[in-house]
Amino acid sequence: MEETLHLKSADETLNLASSLIKYLPIPSIITLNGNLGAGKTIFAKGLAKGLNIKQDVTSPTFNILKCYFDGNVPFYHIDAYRLEDSQNKDIGLEEVIDGNGICVIEWPNYIKEIIFDDLNIDIQIISLNERVFTFKSENKKYEQVFTYLEGLKNVL
Numbered sequence: 214m215e216e217t218l219h220l221k222s223a224d225e226t227l228n229l230a231s232s233l234i235k236y237l238p239i240p241s242i243i244t245l246n247g248n249l250g251a252g253k254t255i256f257a258k259g260l261a262k263g264l265n266i267k268q269d270v271t272s273p274t275f276n277i278l279k280c281y282f283d284g285n286v287p288f289y290h291i292d293a294y295r296l297e298d299s300q301n302k303d304i305g306l307e308e309v310i311d312g313n314g315i316c317v318i319e320w321p322n323y324i325k326e327i328i329f330d331d332l333n334i335d336i337q338i339i340s341l342n343e344r345v346f347t348f349k350s351e352n353k354k355y356e357q358v359f360t361y362l363e364g365l366k367n368v369l
């Protein structure tokens with residue numbers, strides 16, 4: 214399954230991510246690819262908003278993992294950037310990745326050995342405020358997400 218969306222501002226990205234929550238199964242694994250400043254963390258903030266998380270979701274670069282338990286379901290935010298050159302990636306991330314909530318992962322390529330059945334999102338920077346989001350998954354569990362995205366293309 215594959216869908217592409219053109220989002221023209223950070224707010225559009227926030228709102229889209231927030232609206233996706235309704236269509237995500239538990240557990241869900243969302244991997245985000247895209248250059249520095251593409252909008253991976255903005256997308257994660259939108260998911261958190263959709264889960265009614267009140268805490269501010271900030272980039273977890275210095276923590277690798279941040280957990281939020283004050284929303285509708287547990288929300289795990291991983292930024293694997295610092296694991297690029299790490300030999301020891303066995304730090305227990307598997308438990309939250311395939312856990313009891315929604316897990317979003319920035320820089321997933323650095324830990325791809327431990328990621329399965331994800332919904333992958335690739336973000337391309339078009340201009341200052343424009344991004345092209347490409348959603349892909351081989352897993353049927355995300356089918357509702359794709360049906361929703363397909364419907365949106367007629368209104369955006």
Ligand SMILES: Nc1ncnc2c1ncn2[C@@H]1O[C@H](COP(=O)(O)OP(=O)(O)OP(=O)(O)O)[C@@H](O)[C@H]1O
Pocket residue numbers: 220221222223224225226247248249250251252253254255256272319341342343344
């Ligand atoms: N359409 C858009 N969608 C998302 N972000 C946008 C958009 N237009 C502009 N932006 C801006 O781009 C920046 C994206 O920053 P963000 O921290 O989300 O990037 P990132 O991909 O997480 O980067 P990093 O790899 O450093 O973690 C924000 O300043 C945001 O306001």
Ligand SMILES: [Mg+2]
Pocket residue numbers: 253254272319
């Ligand atoms: Mg980020």
